[in-house]
Amino acid sequence: MFSLTDKKITIEQLKPGDHILVRRHGILYSHHGIYIAENQVIDFSEGDIFDKEIKQISLQNFIKGGTLRIRRYGVYSDPIETIKRAKKALNEKWKYSVFQNNCEHFATWCVTGNKESFQSQRTYFGLGALAAGIATLGKMMYDNYKKSKV
Numbered sequence: 001m002f003s004l005t006d007k008k009i010t011i012e013q014l015k016p017g018d019h020i021l022v023r024r025h026g027i028l029y030s031h032h033g034i035y036i037a038e039n040q041v042i043d044f045s046e047g048d049i050f051d052k053e054i055k056q057i058s059l060q061n062f063i064k065g066g067t068l069r070i071r072r073y074g075v076y077s078d079p080i081e082t083i084k085r086a087k088k089a090l091n092e093k094w095k096y097s098v099f100q101n102n103c104e105h106f107a108t109w110c111v112t113g114n115k116e117s118f119q120s121q122r123t124y125f126g127l128g129a130l131a132a133g134i135a136t137l138g139k140m141m142y143d144n145y146k147k148s149k150v
Contacts, residue, residue: 006030009070011039011059017079019107022066030069032107033062034086042086044094044106052096054089054106077111085110 006021014020016037021030033043039059045052089110095101104117 005072005074006069007072009068011068014059014070015079017077017082017111019071019073019082019111020062021069021071021104021107022063023069024064024066030104031062031066032071032103033057034082034107034110035059036083036086042090042110044089044096044103052094054086054092054094056090071107071111073111082110085113 009020014035016035018035019032020035020041021032023030031043031045033041033045035041036056040056041059041062042054042056043062044054089106094106099117101115102117105115108117109115
């Protein structure tokens, strides 16, 4: 496993092969892509939720007023290999899934060779905690109900 850091970056600081992201809708989610050069990004988006594709788009279209950030993995990643994977994916059909195959899975795969989404993992953890809280509340209510019947 590697350690992740996301930090703000300027356009001038970008290097080919960088895993970049922009925060959208406040802190609700981040959109991820691979900066390839000359203000171009390869990302997994465009289209509606059921018709997403891996496309090469302009950096300006990728940012769309969001806050540009870079993801660092804490281990060396080969930018040439990252760009090769991203360009190879342009010719492949990827089936989009919010939790199992999204833009973060794509960008992480380009850099590391593994499809992972830390946003999805946080969502699963949050849903699990919510379910545990609801179950605990339900048990407390049931216990109180039983006591009131005695």
